[in-house]
Amino acid sequence: MVAMVRRKKPDRCSLQVADTPPRLRGTPKRLASLSGPVTTIVKKCPTPGCDGSGHIFKRCHTHYTASGCPLHHRKRRNRSGRVLPPKLSIDVTSDNNDISTPRPLSTPHITRLDLIQQLISPPFGNHGDQREPILKGLATPTEIQLFKEAQRKAKNKESKLKHVVLGEHQMEVWFVSQFPSVATLHLCKYCLRHFCSLATIKLHAASCPWRHPPGKEIYRDHMISIFEIDGGQHQSYCQNLCLLAKLFLDHKTVYYDVQPFIFYVMTQYRDGGCHLVGYFSKEKSSALNYNLSCILVLPCYMRNGFGRMLIEFSYLLTRLEGTTGSPERPLSDLGLVSYRSYWRDAILDHMIQLKEGSSLSIKELSKQSGVNTDDLVSTMQRLGIIKYCKGQHIVLHDKELLDDYVGRCKKLKSRSINPSCLKR
Structure with missing residues (x-):
């Protein structure tokens, strides 16, 4: 007949080694047994010149990928030469972090109608002696070049109609x-x-x-x-x-x-x-x-x-x-x-x-x-x-x-x- 004897639990403090740091809560035993400093991974936006503040969908205050970077998307649109809307920014350090009411930067909002009214300012659009209207900002440089080429061909086209x-x-x-x-x-x-x-x-x-x-x-x-x-x-x-x-x-x-x-x-x-x-x-x-x-x-x-x-x-x-x-x-x-x-x-x-x-x-x-x-x-x-x-x-x-x-x-x-x- 074997007698059941309850084994006494050892004291945890007595089992710790002086050189080994204590295991953190939630850390596996195999990782806890390893000794050495803990490395910290810092997330950063890969877009050059971006500090990681703001988000393209305005859901968060920060971003860590190019897909959520507002600066990355503005650079991609700016390559075509289009007039972009003003950039909005949210001050993360401020206490009034209301995402629903973002504060614009110093660049004023210029609509397409305002741009057209500036180009045709009286009396005849401030074009000087030039009769051709200014198309800069209304279309891309490639489209303007194609328009001028088509206009030149139509003007110089030879026709038998007299x-x-x-x-x-x-x-x-x-x-x-x-x-x-x-x-x-x-x-x-x-x-x-x-x-x-x-x-x-x-x-x-x-x-x-x-x-x-x-x-x-x-x-x-x-x-x-x-x-x-x-x-x-x-x-x-x-x-x-x-x-x-x-x-x-x-x-x-x-x-x-x-x-x-x-x-x-x-x-x-x-x-x-x-x-x-x-x-x-x-x-x-x-x-x-x-x-x-x-x-x-x-x-x-x-x-x-x-x-x-x-x-x-x-x-x-x-x-x-x-x-x-x-x-x-x-x-x-x-x-x-x-x-x-x-x-x-x-x-x-x-x-x-x-x-x-x-x-x-x-x-x-x-x-x-x-x-x-x-x-x-x-x-x-x-x-x-x-x-x-x-x-x-x-x-x-x-x-x-x-x-x-x-x-x-x-x-x-x-x-x-x-x-x-x-x-x-």
């Missing part, structure tokens, strides 16, 4: 458009479809049901009518109109994407139909208050006051909307001359109607005419009738200039828009 026939008018083309390379191109005077031979245009004219442009007639004064055409509803006609305009406009770039625009087509009634005279287009919703995107008067109708009528009609629509507007830049050479003439006459006509002793307010003039204040000030500076004296701008009353304007208005009976003929 004349275009629209009804009874034969006009010489000025620039290259996306038309067939033939010597003479024939267009239908109503639907603007193009044909390469005289026989095909005669067959089409005999069966064409159109006698006026599509859309809604919103203005009629004797033989002059203006039709409002939505580019999204009548794409074929608007595309043909843009292709025709490219033959006489150097800066015309929109041919087929006509859905965002509204076209106002001016016609002259004769021989049982409405014949195309000119047109202007505008964006349906413009963030920069542009009241006109493109304007054209056919060469066979130039120097008859139709261009001025189109400009006056665009400002009439702007006044009805209760805002002020300005044409989209860059303007063509003929368009710039027409606009400067219209702005000058609008200022002089308002100065003649002023009573003696009354002051001229540029804001009031802008509200009555619908012209942007920047365009009015630039026109006054060109005429030399505005001066800066003692901290304020003074408009000079030039009697010779006003007398010359009155005499010119009596001699030349130019065409004008009658607001009462507008159908709204």
Whole structure:
């Protein structure tokens, strides 16, 4: 019979060796038996110049990998040359560590709209003598280079097209458009479809049901009518109109994407139909208050006051909307001359109607005419009738200039828009 004897537990303090450190709680016995210093692994972000603060998803205060490094992702995006949003930082050492309300750095937030407004600052974008708009910051350098290369090829492209026939008018083309390379191109005077031979245009004219442009007639004064055409509803006609305009406009770039625009087509009634005279287009919703995107008067109708009528009609629509507007830049050479003439006459006509002793307010003039204040000030500076004296701008009353304007208005009976003929 074996007796069970309970073995007495030894004292732990008595079993420890003097040279061996005590085993830590949770450490395996095999590792605890090893002697030597404990090495500490320090985690650090591999991105050069990063101190490990912040996180790309803003969940933590620190990061240790490149996938969560905000600086690493900003460097990758910056290689394409795009304009990046401002960098946000969170002060980890501060007591107010509210992740939901990060504090921005000293770099202000610049949106795309603010950048575009800076590039087109009045009167003509601060481009100096250069007519080409500044594209830096709006696209990558590669895209800008491809655009300039395509623009150069389109300008230097050799085409056999020399004349275009629209009804009874034969006009010489000025620039290259996306038309067939033939010597003479024939267009239908109503639907603007193009044909390469005289026989095909005669067959089409005999069966064409159109006698006026599509859309809604919103203005009629004797033989002059203006039709409002939505580019999204009548794409074929608007595309043909843009292709025709490219033959006489150097800066015309929109041919087929006509859905965002509204076209106002001016016609002259004769021989049982409405014949195309000119047109202007505008964006349906413009963030920069542009009241006109493109304007054209056919060469066979130039120097008859139709261009001025189109400009006056665009400002009439702007006044009805209760805002002020300005044409989209860059303007063509003929368009710039027409606009400067219209702005000058609008200022002089308002100065003649002023009573003696009354002051001229540029804001009031802008509200009555619908012209942007920047365009009015630039026109006054060109005429030399505005001066800066003692901290304020003074408009000079030039009697010779006003007398010359009155005499010119009596001699030349130019065409004008009658607001009462507008159908709204």
